[in-house]
Amino acid sequence: MKSIIYLPGLGYSHFNISGHDYAERYMSSMNKVNPDRKKKYYLEKKEYNYGYKNKFSTTVTSIFEYSSSKDKSIEVCKVYECFYTHNLTESFKRRNILSKLLRILLILVKKTWTLVETIIKKQYLNGRKRLQIFYFFTFLCLIAVFGLLMFPALVTSFIGALNQVIKNDSNLLDRILYNISPWVTFSNWITTAMAFLATFFPKFRNFVSNIATEFLCIDSYLTMGNGKLDITGELESLVEKVSEEDNYDSLELHGYGFGCVVIIDSIFPFGNRATYRLNTEITNIITIGCPHDFISTYYQGYFKKRVIPEKMALKQWSNIYSEVDVLSSNFRMDSDNHDGHFEVLDKRVPIKNVLFDVINVEKLGFWDHLGIIGLRAHQMFWGKGTDSSNCLGLVIEL
Known part of the structure; x- marks a missing residue:
């Protein structure tokens, strides 16, 4: 079983980017990429409490897989939402x-x-x-x-x-x-x-x-740094609780928009080492529409002097970006769609770049770009409905 902790982007009240919405899209992509035509999926959503005296409340959406009868279904994935906007x-x-x-x-x-x-x-x-x-x-x-x-x-x-x-x-x-x-x-x-x-x-x-x-x-x-310790601390508490209770094969952090920045601040903090569970339990990171390059331009030095432990469980960092979305990053100095890297002191953390464009960027003029920025920034990676095409099928491993 795979456990996923998902950090949404901002604009939460305007776009369908909640943890449950993400789980629905993830399930839909699992169904579409699975070569076994007989496999089917369904969801179950419930409340989940964590932190000291269970002071934090969120939702967890379980994805179940079955072939002929739901009575014989198997829980294959859990998606926890780490909602941080209030902090x-x-x-x-x-x-x-x-x-x-x-x-x-x-x-x-x-x-x-x-x-x-x-x-x-x-x-x-x-x-x-x-x-x-x-x-x-x-x-x-x-x-x-x-x-x-x-x-x-x-x-x-x-x-x-x-x-x-x-x-x-x-x-x-x-x-x-x-x-x-x-x-x-x-x-x-x-x-x-x-x-x-x-x-x-x-x-x-x-x-x-x-x-x-x-x-x-x-x-x-x-x-x-206003709110940073509260936000990263809440994520650390959720990782701690999930690691104690779930019998997972892998624990992943998925971020969308500014949620990606919170993940980077938690895994590669400035001047300090990440907590033990983050170092030893997180095996995969997926960032979608990460504003790393934008922040590096207008908040120069923000991602500098980050710390990486000598040993960590992280195996792969996949980054989904779009050339049309100006907030997306490819973690490179150029616009090539090759793999990138994240600078951590004297080391480089490799990043697998996954390009996801729904429009041919070469055919767009300057004013076309401006129109797309106004209408579709942070909405270009999936459609409105659960069954709409999305970017997750490019990174899902069954």
């Missing part, structure tokens, strides 16, 4: 409006300068890097819009505080309100504009808020 975004959501706006202003100044530096460096101006620049610029624009969305609430809070503090001096209060009246007018314009947009795009505000919040929290994770 990434909780601290930011608890901040007050002023603190959020200051954080947004700091990010905009700092990352705009990073973007300018990237554009100035000529070696980054190949086609793929240009698309990454556009993608990064889009994130900055969304953050700026997010800041504008919060501005009316800040003005309202400020006026409310003034009414409480200067309630006994109406003349002073009137003078202050008169001086800030342009900001109040600007706030009203923003409110009106958002109401107009909501008429045609009802989910616009939530979409911008969610995407901007996740990007700000990712930046905090990558630059200051």
Whole structure:
């Protein structure tokens, strides 16, 4: 039996990327690649608790295989979900409006300068890097819009505080309100504009808020390590519990999007060695749409000085990427689809690259790329339904 711990990407509420969705797609691929036509599969999903005093809760989806009768089915795979987004975004959501706006202003100044530096460096101006620049610029624009969305609430809070503090001096209060009246007018314009947009795009505000919040929290994770210990610690606890209870032949970590970064941070941590179970129990890693190259460009040095133990159970790292998706990585300095590697101090961890493209990238123009980035980034590796074609059939071993 194979046990899989799956770490989803972000945008969890927008795309079907939960652990159970992944298990359904994995089962469908198993069925399609199995040469035995009589083999059939079905799923069973249940709650699963782990950690100290079972404080964490997740889901485990078991995949069963049978030939003629379900009564004689065999459990061939378990898929556990390690959901980490709450650890990434909780601290930011608890901040007050002023603190959020200051954080947004700091990010905009700092990352705009990073973007300018990237554009100035000529070696980054190949086609793929240009698309990454556009993608990064889009994130900055969304953050700026997010800041504008919060501005009316800040003005309202400020006026409310003034009414409480200067309630006994109406003349002073009137003078202050008169001086800030342009900001109040600007706030009203923003409110009106958002109401107009909501008429045609009802989910616009939530979409911008969610995407901007996740990007700000990712930046905090990558630059200051906020939430990293909680996220990697929760994964370590899940690996510990699974290794104690499952009688598996292999234990694998599968990551999608930012979930791949969490896997790398756990297996190859900065300055420290991974926990004993991660070193001795994890035999395979599969990363899908890993943003390694994107992060290495805009957060230079993040993956440097990682530690690898002398002995580890890891046998293979398979990386599924797409040339069309700018967040995908091939762990190489060029765009060739040969195998790559991950630098760990003076060693190189080999990575088996698996190219998965559904569109001929050579036939696409610049504007076609931009349209695909907007519509299909992080959705290019599988369709909407369980039976849709997906990338997993390329790496499944029965």
